[in-house]
Amino acid sequence: RKEVEQDPGPFNVPEGATVAFNCTYSNSASQSFFWYRQDCRKEPKLLMSVYSSGNEDGRFTAQLNRASQYISLLIRDSKLSDSATYLCVVNTGRRALTFGSGTRLQVQP
Amino acid sequence: DAGVTQSPTHLIKTRGQQVTLRCSPKSGHDTVSWYQQALGQGPQFIFQYYEEEERQRGNFPDRFSGHQFPNYSSELNVNALLLGDSALYLCASSLFREGYLSYEQYFGPGTRLTVT
Numbered sequence: 742r743k744e745v746e747q748d749p750g751p752f753n754v755p756e757g758a759t760v761a762f763n764c765t766y767s768n769s770a771s772q773s774f775f776w777y778r779q780d781c782r783k784e785p786k787l788l789m790s791v792y793s794s795g796n797e798d799g800r801f802t803a804q805l806n807r808a809s810q811y812i813s814l815l816i817r818d819s820k821l822s823d824s825a826t827y828l829c830v831v832n833t834g835r836r837a838l839t840f841g842s843g844t845r846l847q848v849q850p
Numbered sequence: 851d852a853g854v855t856q857s858p859t860h861l862i863k864t865r866g867q868q869v870t871l872r873c874s875p876k877s878g879h880d881t882v883s884w885y886q887q888a889l890g891q892g893p894q895f896i897f898q899y900y901e902e903e904e905r906q907r908g909n910f911p912d913r914f915s916g917h918q919f920p921n922y923s924s925e926l927n928v929n930a931l932l933l934g935d936s937a938l939y940l941c942a943s944s945l946f947r948e949g950y951l952s953y954e955q956y957f958g959p960g961t962r963l964t965v966t
Binding site: 745775784785836837840841843 | 883885890891892894895898900908938940942953954955956957958959960
C-alpha cells in the first residue's frame with residue numbers, strides 16, 4: 742500500500758465549478774500535511790499547509806481528519822489557471838516529505 | 851530575494867556515465883533536500899543535507915551521493931547511470947529549526963536528466 746494515496750483523475754470541470762480532491766495516508770504518526778501544486782514540467786509549489794482545525798486561503802479550503810487519516814482540498818469558483826496537478830504531501834516528523842502521485846485538474850472554458 | 855536555483859536545466863547522459871547536479875538554496879535557508887520525480891509520479895525523497903552532513907536518506911542505492919558546502923549549496927552525484935535514472939531531479943530548501951520536526955520546503959525548477 743502506498744504511504745499517500747490520491748485519485749489520479751483527471752478531473753475535468755467547467756470554469757466556476759467547485760471541485761474536491763481527497764487523499765489518504767497510511768502512517769498514523771504523520772505530523773504535518775501540505776498541498777502542493779505542480780504545473781506541467783515545472784517544480785511543485787506549496788499551495789497551503791493543512792491544519793487540524795481546517796484552513797482557508799481565498800478559494801481554497803483544506804481539511805484534515807486525523808482519525809480517518811484523510812486530507813481534502815476544495816477549490817471553489819474554478820479558474821482556467823487552476824489547471825494543474827495537485828500533490829498531497831505528508832511529513833511523519835522526520836525530514837522527508839512523502840508525496841502522493843497527484844491528482845490532475847483540467848478546468849475548461 | 852533569490853529562490854532555489856538548480857543547474858543544469860537539462861542533461862543527456864549515456865548508461866554507465868556519472869553526473870553531478872547542483873543546487874543553491876533560497877536565501878536564508880540552510881537545509882537542502884533532493885528528490886527524484888519519474889514521469890507521472892510524485893517526487894521521491896533521495897536525501898537531505900544540513901550542516902554539511904547527510905541527515906536522512908530515502909530508499910536509493912549508494913550510487914546516489916551528495917555534498918553540502920559551507921555556503922549551503924549542494925550537489926547530487928549519480929554514478930553508473932541506468933536508464934531508470936531518467937527523471938526530473940528536484941532540489942528543495944528549508945530552514946532548520948531546533949525541536950521543530952517539520953517545515954515547509956521550497957523547490958527549485960529541477961534538472962531533467964535523460965539517460966540513453
